[in-house]
Amino acid sequence: MNTINKTQFWQDHVSAWQGSNLSQAAYCKQHEIKFHNFAYWRNRLSPAKEPAAKLMKLGGMPTSSRMIMNLPLGVRLELSANDLPVVLPVVLHILRESN
Numbered sequence: 326m327n328t329i330n331k332t333q334f335w336q337d338h339v340s341a342w343q344g345s346n347l348s349q350a351a352y353c354k355q356h357e358i359k360f361h362n363f364a365y366w367r368n369r370l371s372p373a374k375e376p377a378a379k380l381m382k383l384g385g386m387p388t389s390s391r392m393i394m395n396l397p398l399g400v401r402l403e404l405s406a407n408d409l410p411v412v413l414p415v416v417l418h419i420l421r422e423s424n
Contacts, residue, residue, distance in 0.1 A: 335369075362375075397420070
């Protein structure tokens with residue numbers, strides 16, 4: 326099966342599942358397709374999500390400044406501006422993985 330046919334095959338299945346009122350697992354079982362393949366293609370074919378928030382450039386802050394970030398689920402992160410370059414990439418990675 327070439328790439329175009331494969332893409333169309335999975336697009337047809339994703340569309341059929343959306344109109345089926347079945348869970349993904351039940352749809353896959355009924356159509357004898359592997360769940361992990363279906364999930365991969367469903368994600369691949371879904372439209373790209375817009376980022377929930379924009380990042381802004383921070384500059385000119387004294388390194389002794391304290392930063393307070395209110396994160397999802399009521400998490401409050403308080404740290405020094407000095408620690409921000411180390412901590413922020415880790416926090417962003419965790420947030421992306423949780424979505």
